[in-house]
Amino acid sequence: MRIDVVTIFPGYLAPLREALLGRAIAAGLIDVRVHNLRDWTRDVHQAVDDAPYGGGPGMVMRPQVWGEALDDVLGDEPARLIVPTPAGVPFTQATARRWKDEPRLVFACGRYEGIDQRVVDEYASRMPVEEVSIGDYVLVGGEVAVLVMVEAVARLLPGVLGNPQSAEQDSFSDGLLEGPAYTRPVVWRGREVPAVLRSGDHGAIARWRRDRALERTAKRRPDLLAALPEDALDQRDREF
Numbered sequence: 001m002r003i004d005v006v007t008i009f010p011g012y013l014a015p016l017r018e019a020l021l022g023r024a025i026a027a028g029l030i031d032v033r034v035h036n037l038r039d040w041t042r043d044v045h046q047a048v049d050d051a052p053y054g055g056g057p058g059m060v061m062r063p064q065v066w067g068e069a070l071d072d073v074l075g076d077e078p079a080r081l082i083v084p085t086p087a088g089v090p091f092t093q094a095t096a097r098r099w100k101d102e103p104r105l106v107f108a109c110g111r112y113e114g115i116d117q118r119v120v121d122e123y124a125s126r127m128p129v130e131e132v133s134i135g136d137y138v139l140v141g142g143e144v145a146v147l148v149m150v151e152a153v154a155r156l157l158p159g160v161l162g163n164p165q166s167a168e169q170d171s172f173s174d175g176l177l178e179g180p181a182y183t184r185p186v187v188w189r190g191r192e193v194p195a196v197l198r199s200g201d202h203g204a205i206a207r208w209r210r211d212r213a214l215e216r217t218a219k220r221r222p223d224l225l226a227a228l229p230e231d232a233l234d235q236r237d238r239e240f
């Protein structure tokens with residue numbers, strides 16, 4: 001997979017070069033290129049924003065600069081353009097699973113009040129464009145959202161994670177939150193690991209884990225429980 005990121009703060013994407021992701025990039029599993037939007041400005045002040053039509057607070061990112069940058073970065077290689085914004089469609093594990101087979105993702109990082117809408121409209125006429133939110137809060141720019149999304153997608157790519165099993169069994173893969181996890185020592189500050197986990201009874205362990213996942217999901221994310229398909233919960237599950 002090739003990933004391009006266009007931003008006025010390229011340094012914000014440095015963490016992509018670290019650790020697991022850094023190794024995947026070094027191994028050529030992912031080709032990540034970060035571009036500075038200001039390289040496509042023509043004025044001495046390298047202006048990328050201007051006052052909003054219709055008034056109101058803040059500034060809007062100018063369409064011309066984005067158009068020149070995206071035309072250049074996109075070239076002729078087809079891609080999916082992703083624009084992080086609080087006003088976007090929620091990014092979920094399902095989104096990450098959908099994107100993991102894409103040959104190329106291009107991320108446009110907005111700042112200020114966002115990017116002139118005509119940029120999205122223009123590129124949506126010739127390629128898939130998604131305005132996506134990573135959560136209901138407002139960041140200063142899209143860069144952190146890109147770090148989140150790139151990590152969520154990259155970890156699903158073959159070879160990126162040491163243990164592919166964990167990608168499949170992580171939270172949300174069965175629609176429930178992950179339950180509690182434990183490791184050595186068996187007693188820590190007087191707190192003991194639940195005995196069932198050390199029983200060797202794999203049926204009981206699986207049942208206990210599902211019960212904890214149901215309990216946690218019912219308590220923290222009743223919306224996920226409600227969204228489960230009809231046949232996902234058996235009679236016993238419904239006790240939570």
Ligand SMILES: O=C(OCc1ccccc1)c1cn[nH]c1
Nearest residue numbers: 085086110133134135139141142
């Ligand atoms: O703040 C975000 O993106 C940066 C951004 C983009 C456009 C205008 C303002 C801020 C964001 C929050 N959830 N998902 C994305």
